[in-house]
Amino acid sequence: MEIKTENLEPKNIYKLMTSVIVPRPIAWISTVSPEGINNLAPFSYYAGISSDPPLVVVSIGSKEPGVKKDTWRNIEETGEFVINLVTRDLLEEMNISSIPFESEIDEFEKTGLTPAPSTYVKAPRVKESPVNIECRKYEIIQIGKMGIILGQVLNFHIxxxxxxxxxxxxxxxxxxxxxxxxxxxxxxxKENTFELKRPDKR
Ligand SMILES: Cc1cc2nc3c(=O)[nH]c(=O)nc-3n(C[C@H](O)[C@H](O)[C@H](O)COP(=O)(O)O)c2cc1C
Incomplete structure (x- = not known):
């Protein structure tokens, strides 16, 4: 079977993209709006793309045509964000934080999670997450309806x-x-993780 993207509706392309490009890490992104409202939401169009300089990429869509999701808008306006790792015990909170709440709603309050201060950025960290990555906006490239956000990693809390x-x-x-x-x-x-050393050069 061949499925050409030119003949597909975007929602069906989404189904194929997200079920063949797997597994994807989840960037659970905390930001703060210019008005001082904390925001938290998960994004899985996410990857680490470079170590020198340390860069990540996250692709964020719109709430409705012409209205950027809060995370995109906050990163654009403040230039800062934190990526928090999602572990099994935080699954329910991650899921709640994906609800499309109004911009005035603080997802830390909705989920009961604790905002902890960051070192370099105003955006708070999720205290309950074992790893928080402080990032500064490197560049935002708008392609079609998506905001492709390049972030420079400033600091790891581990x-x-x-x-x-x-x-x-x-x-x-x-x-x-x-x-x-x-x-x-x-x-x-642990059971599903294995080690594979690279072969020696011949
Ligand atoms: C696991 C998971 C991954 C998601 N990945 C993305 C993504 O990569 N890009 C995106 O635009 N929305 C993604 N979403 C949906 C957003 O989390 C959702 O639209 C959220 O309400 C955005 O919040 P915000 O307006 O506060 O930024 C994902 C949702 C879940 C549950």
């Missing part, structure tokens, strides 16, 4: 017990959530 002696975060200890197609998710567990 729970002390999960950083190993080699400098990696031990993801098997954390039970991190990944996004699949539709309403499906996956879980990184």
């Amino acid at each position: 729970r002390d017990d999960i950083l190993n002696e080699k400098g990696y975060v031990d993801t098997t200890e954390l039970e991190i959530i990944g996004r699949l197609g539709g309403a499906n998710y996956c879980l990184i567990t």
